[in-house]
Amino acid sequence: MTPLAPGSTIGILGGGQLGRMLAMAAARLGFDCHIYTPEADSCAARVSARQTVAAFEDERALAAFAKSVHAITYEFENVPAATAAVLEASGAPVSPGAKSLAVAQDRVVEKAFFASIGVATAPFARVDSRGDLDDALKRIGAPSILKTRRLGYDGKGQARIASAGDADNAYAAIAAAPAILEGMVKFEREISVIAARGQDRAFAAFDVCENEHNGGILSLTRAPARVNAPVTESAVAATRTLMDALDHVGVLAVEFFLLPDGALLANEFAPRVHNSGHWTEDACLTSQFEQHIRAIAGWPLGPTTRFADAEMHNLIGDDVGLWAHYASDPKAHLHLYGKGEARAGRKMGHVTRLTPRN
Amino acid sequence: MTPLAPGSTIGILGGGQLGRMLAMAAARLGFDCHIYTPEADSCAARVSARQTVAAFEDERALAAFAKSVHAITYEFENVPAATAAVLEASGAPVSPGAKSLAVAQDRVVEKAFFASIGVATAPFARVDSRGDLDDALKRIGAPSILKTRRLGYDGKGQARIASAGDADNAYAAIAAAPAILEGMVKFEREISVIAARGQDRAFAAFDVCENEHNGGILSLTRAPARVNAPVTESAVAATRTLMDALDHVGVLAVEFFLLPDGALLANEFAPRVHNSGHWTEDACLTSQFEQHIRAIAGWPLGPTTRFADAEMHNLIGDDVGLWAHYASDPKAHLHLYGKGEARAGRKMGHVTRLTPRN
Numbered sequence: 001m002t003p004l005a006p007g008s009t010i011g012i013l014g015g016g017q018l019g020r021m022l023a024m025a026a027a028r029l030g031f032d033c034h035i036y037t038p039e040a041d042s043c044a045a046r047v048s049a050r051q052t053v054a055a056f057e058d059e060r061a062l063a064a065f066a067k068s069v070h071a072i073t074y075e076f077e078n079v080p081a082a083t084a085a086v087l088e089a090s091g092a093p094v095s096p097g098a099k100s101l102a103v104a105q106d107r108v109v110e111k112a113f114f115a116s117i118g119v120a121t122a123p124f125a126r127v128d129s130r131g132d133l134d135d136a137l138k139r140i141g142a143p144s145i146l147k148t149r150r151l152g153y154d155g156k157g158q159a160r161i162a163s164a165g166d167a168d169n170a171y172a173a174i175a176a177a178p179a180i181l182e183g184m185v186k187f188e189r190e191i192s193v194i195a196a197r198g199q200d201r202a203f204a205a206f207d208v209c210e211n212e213h214n215g216g217i218l219s220l221t222r223a224p225a226r227v228n229a230p231v232t233e234s235a236v237a238a239t240r241t242l243m244d245a246l247d248h249v250g251v252l253a254v255e256f257f258l259l260p261d262g263a264l265l266a267n268e269f270a271p272r273v274h275n276s277g278h279w280t281e282d283a284c285l286t287s288q289f290e291q292h293i294r295a296i297a298g299w300p301l302g303p304t305t306r307f308a309d310a311e312m313h314n315l316i317g318d319d320v321g322l323w324a325h326y327a328s329d330p331k332a333h334l335h336l337y338g339k340g341e342a343r344a345g346r347k348m349g350h351v352t353r354l355t356p357r358n
Numbered sequence: 359m360t361p362l363a364p365g366s367t368i369g370i371l372g373g374g375q376l377g378r379m380l381a382m383a384a385a386r387l388g389f390d391c392h393i394y395t396p397e398a399d400s401c402a403a404r405v406s407a408r409q410t411v412a413a414f415e416d417e418r419a420l421a422a423f424a425k426s427v428h429a430i431t432y433e434f435e436n437v438p439a440a441t442a443a444v445l446e447a448s449g450a451p452v453s454p455g456a457k458s459l460a461v462a463q464d465r466v467v468e469k470a471f472f473a474s475i476g477v478a479t480a481p482f483a484r485v486d487s488r489g490d491l492d493d494a495l496k497r498i499g500a501p502s503i504l505k506t507r508r509l510g511y512d513g514k515g516q517a518r519i520a521s522a523g524d525a526d527n528a529y530a531a532i533a534a535a536p537a538i539l540e541g542m543v544k545f546e547r548e549i550s551v552i553a554a555r556g557q558d559r560a561f562a563a564f565d566v567c568e569n570e571h572n573g574g575i576l577s578l579t580r581a582p583a584r585v586n587a588p589v590t591e592s593a594v595a596a597t598r599t600l601m602d603a604l605d606h607v608g609v610l611a612v613e614f615f616l617l618p619d620g621a622l623l624a625n626e627f628a629p630r631v632h633n634s635g636h637w638t639e640d641a642c643l644t645s646q647f648e649q650h651i652r653a654i655a656g657w658p659l660g661p662t663t664r665f666a667d668a669e670m671h672n673l674i675g676d677d678v679g680l681w682a683h684y685a686s687d688p689k690a691h692l693h694l695y696g697k698g699e700a701r702a703g704r705k706m707g708h709v710t711r712l713t714p715r716n
Binding site: 006007023024027299302307308324331333336338340349354 | 387
């Protein structure tokens with residue numbers, strides 16, 4: 001593909017904070033953005049040239065949207081396959097492609113895909129019935145975690161199983177949806193790799209970072225991760241293998257567990273910019289958002305050089321009430337998403353603290 | 359003033375690239391922006407939540423705009439005084455205030471103001487008639503430069519006078535407008551100070567930078583300026599004196615000539631973010647755009663720490679056609695303004711090259 005010329009319009013599916021930060025990165029490169037979202041007054045639309053407020057199932061609105069833009073991307077992996085198909089049929093290139101979406105949308109397919117490319121994961125089993133869950137528990141044991149195959153995020157659609165006696169409750173908790181049982185591993189650290197792959201198949205990873213979760217939601221990311229060189233090399237190599245196997249174009253994030261013995265297990269991936277990559281905007285020459293826009297626009301990837309150590313804290317729900325505190329902290333880069341209501345668990349912003357490398 | 363809470367709306371007069379970059383900085387802090395501009399489809403409106411397209415003389419539109427926002431600022435100093443008065447009467451705070459605008463809009467008033475606060479300038483004389491020009495030339499001599507008092511920018515409204523014989527042509531060139539004659543000084547370097555003053559009267563300057571012009575338009579800015587410590591201290595002190603005397607709130611830029619003997623002469627100031635401060639977005643912990651939004655929103659100023667040496671080139675007119683070249687240069691941060699037509703002399707974007715400090 002010829003690089004998309006500045007002045008072109010990029011269509012973004014989804015109106016949340018990732019769409020907002022993608023839109024601002026695109027604007028800096030001279031692109032207009034058109035946000036497609038079911039949500040009126042979305043925070044991404046408020047920094048974009050155009051918006052369509054319509055359901056993801058509205059084929060007429062999707063076709064009109066596709067005709068109005070020169071390239072399409074998305075801020076979340078749960079874009080319905082039918083939606084992506086309508087867009088692709090309309091002619092505007094959609095990146096990342098259908099394979100990245102299909103694999104990321106289903107935890108069983110995702111884990112099997114990791115296995116097929118030689119990337120280790122925790123033990124897992126497909127659970128289509130209550131009986132399957134008993135069989136899976138016999139094989140994998142407890143503690144383990146039962147997750148819906150589809151549409152889970154930030155710890156939603158999950159139930160922990162401490163012992164076989166929890167099986168009934170867990171199965172009820174996920175409403176008997178098609179599921180996966182995953183063995184819980186004792187990990188020393190959770191790390192993630194944010195990387196990009198261009199239309200020219202170039203690959204560029206940001207420095208590996210480490211994450212802390214709280215109640216299933218990312219709380220803190222530290223870059224660089226406190227891990228040794230073989231671990232970072234192995235994590236980046238697995239990410240590259242995955243992106244090549246998906247023929248992925250754009251940014252992608254893989255979360256890994258680092259075990260006490262140094263082994264790495266892939267947990268999951270997101271075929272998009274990722275919360276654990278927000279620090280790149282403040283600490284790197286190219287942010288994950290600009291990198292994604294470069295990739296899907298057919299531009300060369302930018303340098304991922306990190307010029308400072310970084311710590312990113314999410315501002316979740318009421319945390320955003322601390323904005324005045326962070327505004328006064330000379331070490332804090334404050335990012336607020338312009339969302340109205342600070343509901344519990346809602347990501348309202350983040351703060352990056354930098355320590356220059358010297 | 360209580361700091362303006364995120365979610366509030368900031369009104370920006372003007373729809374050009376400075377308004378665009380201000381709007382994006384405001385969005386990052388969680389503000390919505392409302393652009394007021396006579397220009398349909400302005401590049402600032404395309405990254406903002408709201409816009410009003412109306413003339414600066416349209417008092418009804420101004421009043422409605424003022425009612426819809428919580429704070430007002432501007433991206434250019436030639437906001438008509440009547441416009442500012444209508445806005446102020448509507449109740450929304452306008453920063454910087456009327457004094458900064460009044461002094462900046464008139465070159466004679468500006469030069470006299472510098473003199474009144476003990477900041478040296480080149481010799482100047484007010485020219486209200488052809489006879490005044492002869493008197494001024496007798497006093498100041500040639501080479502000198504005749505400039506309209508109002509509405510000049512990027513070298514427009516100016517005529518050089520190499521010898522007294524050029525007086526007729528020069529006077530015709532500026533269409534006999536009220537003018538100022540300024541002695542041309544042989545300078546070694548042109549430098550500028552970009553600084554901010556908060557509503558709490560706190561002051562913070564970015565590192566002094568140096569500028570090269572081409573055809574009256576800024577071509578290149580280098581940070582830091584290659585000048586010694588007494589020069590930077592003197593330039594920053596003069597800027598602070600000016601901002602205090604204006605009771606300025608927001609960012610302000612002062613251009614100085616550095617003479618071979620080390621003396622500094624103030625050339626002019628702009629009561630706003632400035633082209634020679636664009637490098638701060640890529641090289642400093644806080645950009646001039648965020649700093650301005652912080653100041654006018656009553657937030658504390660951010661740290662101006664510079665973490666890299668920077669060189670900023672303007673992309674003027676057809677230069678923007680080189681976007682693919684800059685997109686491939688790993689040392690170049692490309693900023694494009696999303697303007698349609700690349701007319702000669704039009705500022706279309708800029709490129710910052712960073713050299714990390716180590």
